[in-house]
Amino acid sequence: MTPTIVKVNKLQLSQLQQLAIQTFKESFTDANHVDDLKEYITESFSMEKLSKELSNPNSVFYFAKINDQEIGYLKINVGDAQTELQENNFLEIERIYVLEKFIGKKVGQLLLEKAIKIAHEKNMEYIWLGVWEENPRAINFYKKNGFVAFDKHIFTIGSDDQIDIMMKLKL
Numbered sequence: 001m002t003p004t005i006v007k008v009n010k011l012q013l014s015q016l017q018q019l020a021i022q023t024f025k026e027s028f029t030d031a032n033h034v035d036d037l038k039e040y041i042t043e044s045f046s047m048e049k050l051s052k053e054l055s056n057p058n059s060v061f062y063f064a065k066i067n068d069q070e071i072g073y074l075k076i077n078v079g080d081a082q083t084e085l086q087e088n089n090f091l092e093i094e095r096i097y098v099l100e101k102f103i104g105k106k107v108g109q110l111l112l113e114k115a116i117k118i119a120h121e122k123n124m125e126y127i128w129l130g131v132w133e134e135n136p137r138a139i140n141f142y143k144k145n146g147f148v149a150f151d152k153h154i155f156t157i158g159s160d161d162q163i164d165i166m167m168k169l170k171l
């Protein structure tokens, strides 16, 4: 069954929080110190922070859903909501996460295609993102979709300064 991609609204804050925490833990527990993960999750996925992000007109979240169940999500930013760069003709994919059980089933692909469609509609010139250098599955996924590396930046998880590869796709 093909998942549907739907915009997340403010009433779905708790579903979003639950999915964000679960997918983050599933993705990074093995390769990170538990205290660093806890600190990051507490800061980045608090109700208060997510609620602010949902209210920001320059950020949009989408769920991928199957049978009314949320199985993945996408967060895109434009303008001053971008975590870096902040060029007006750039759109950032800040988060693209699929539940472990559904990885490799093209759900991420659908979410990425949604981001590309929106970027085209907004006449953006580039889509960009940061991906942990120790996340080869995601790096390959982006490369397969035409993204190229252009820089490296520090991304902090708790007390751990990690290296993110910055990648972009010319539209």
Ligand SMILES: CC(C)(COP(=O)(O)OP(=O)(O)OC[C@H]1O[C@@H](n2cnc3c(N)ncnc32)[C@H](O)[C@@H]1OP(=O)(O)O)[C@@H](O)C(=O)NCCC(=O)NCCS
Residues within 6 Å of the ligand: 027, 096, 097, 098, 099, 102, 103, 104, 105, 106, 107, 108, 109, 130, 131, 132, 135, 137, 138, 141, 144
């Ligand atoms: C990165 C991600 C969004 C890609 O979405 P997806 O739906 O898995 O995408 P795809 O179905 O195209 O699969 C991607 C690749 O993973 C491979 N794959 C499938 N199942 C896998 C598994 N259980 N473990 C590792 N790789 C797997 C597939 O072979 C595919 O590669 P291919 O196209 O060369 O065959 C998704 O893997 C994910 O949510 N990962 C965890 C969170 C994350 O890392 N997000 C990115 C942060 S920058």
